[in-house]
Amino acid sequence: MGGRSVVLLNILLIVVAVSAGEAEEEPVNKSTLGLWENNNEDELDGGFPSLDGILHWAIGHSDPAKLQQQAQQHLSTQDDHILQKRQTEIKEVVEKLEEEMPSDSKLMQLAIHDLKNNNNNNLEDALHQLLILVEAIHNANNLHNMGGLSLVIAQLNNSDHTIRTTSAWVVGKAAQNNPLVQNQVLQLGALPKLMLMVKSSFIEEAIKALYAVSAVVRNNDKGIELFYSQGGDIMIQGILSNTTADVRLHRRLVSLIADLAEYQLVYNSNLELPFLNNCALVKVLFDLTTSDDLDLQEKVLLAVKNLLMLESTELLVLDGFCGLKGALERMRLQLQQLIREENDNEYAIDVDGLCKEVNLIYLEKLTKTRGLNNISVSQVPT
Incomplete structure (x- = not known):
């Protein structure tokens, strides 16, 4: 039977079902009864010459509204069945994948196994695997x-600086906020080694080592006490005073200063760090x-802000x-020029606002420290 015939039969089943329901409520039409009594074997389905004939008769003796309702119910039932079947299949596939996928613990064991073998061909991959895994605190x-x-x-x-770099990165990632x-x-005594690596001539090694030092x-x-005892203040001043140093090192070191000052402010630490008031x-x-780096300027202002509050x-x-007022004024002139040249650069505007805030904090602390609230001090630049 062709595809068209199958479709017609499906429709016919629905139509006949509806017609049968109507037949219980309506008197029999004898004019059509004879059509069903014809037993001529040459004709299809009790006297109808074709499926089309049956369909036309059925449609003519049915309620269109009921016919549409029955068709929708039939299709809806089929759709629900297909959907449920597909959902079951997808669930089975997901469960199978979960069973076959190794756990974090297993992946860490494999990476650690490669580290134990100390084969440089696998070390980099193993370290990168751990770098991803230790982002989760339970893995760290x-x-x-x-x-x-x-x-x-x-x-x-x-001996390979790329291995040293990634290793420092893993240490920093695992220790961050942990x-x-x-x-x-x-x-394990890693901090002095990391501080030494910050001075590396390989810039990426120095950056990742400093990242690890800051995290630890x-x-x-x-950690802070050991950092200071190992000459951390000398390291900071040495790199910051190097005008040829990578700006990324400067940014991270300035952020470290801000963190050290903030720690004393927030936790009221009794740990004295003389270099912060140097x-x-x-x-x-x-x-x-x-x-010219706005990000660095912003970090400098945040560090100075924290230092002022100590x-x-x-x-x-x-x-x-140490000449703060002059430094802030120079910075503000530079920022305002940048704002004009770059059509109100929003980032520059934000940094300029921070510059004003730092100046205000300085003036307030100056007044408080002198203990003379009536002393006239210069106003905040506008």
Whole structure:
């Protein structure tokens, strides 16, 4: 039977069903009864010459509204069945994939196994695998228990600078905002090595090492104390005063200064960091305000803002905070020129607003420190 005949039969079944329902309520039409009594075998379906004939008769003796309703119900039932079948198939495929997909723990074990073999051909892939996995805090917490953290730290001494770079990156990623891993890294003695790597001639190695140093010492008393005892202040001033250093190093170091100052402000830490109220450090920061890099300028302002709020910087404030007023004025002139040249650069406008805020904080602290509220001080630049 052809495709057209199948379609007609499906429609016919619905129509006849509706017609049959109507027949129970209506008297029999004898004029049509004879059509069904014809037993001529040469004619199809009791006297109708074709399926078309049956269809025409059925449609003529049915209610169109009921016919449409029955057809929709029939199609809806078929659609629901197909949908349920496909949903079941998809669920089975997903469950199978989940069974076959290795867990994070298994992937970490494989990566750690490659680190143990110490084969440089596989080390880079293994480290990148761990770099992705330790973004999840539970994986970072398990890294040391699985023997992976000490192996990663060991690779900080690898002769290949790319391996050292990725290893430092993994350490920083695992330790970021994670006190447990921070303390583990400190116990394994990795911080001095990372600080040494910050001075590397390979710029990516230096950047990733500084990233790790910042992650390990952030909001961690032991880490900050060790950082300072290992000459962290000298490292900071040395790199910031190097005008040829990569701007990414400058940005991260300035952010580190801001973090160290903020830690003392937020946690009321008794840990003293004399270099934070050292005029030499502040002047190095001010020198960076001449940079064309807006991101760096913003970070400098945030660092200066935090330093101004420290009680230990009161003497610096009384002494003009190492030339802060002049530095802010130069920065504002530079920002306003940039705003004019770049049609109201929104980022420059935001940095300019921060510049005004820092100046206001300075003036307020100067008044408070002098203890003379009636002393006339210069107004905030407009």
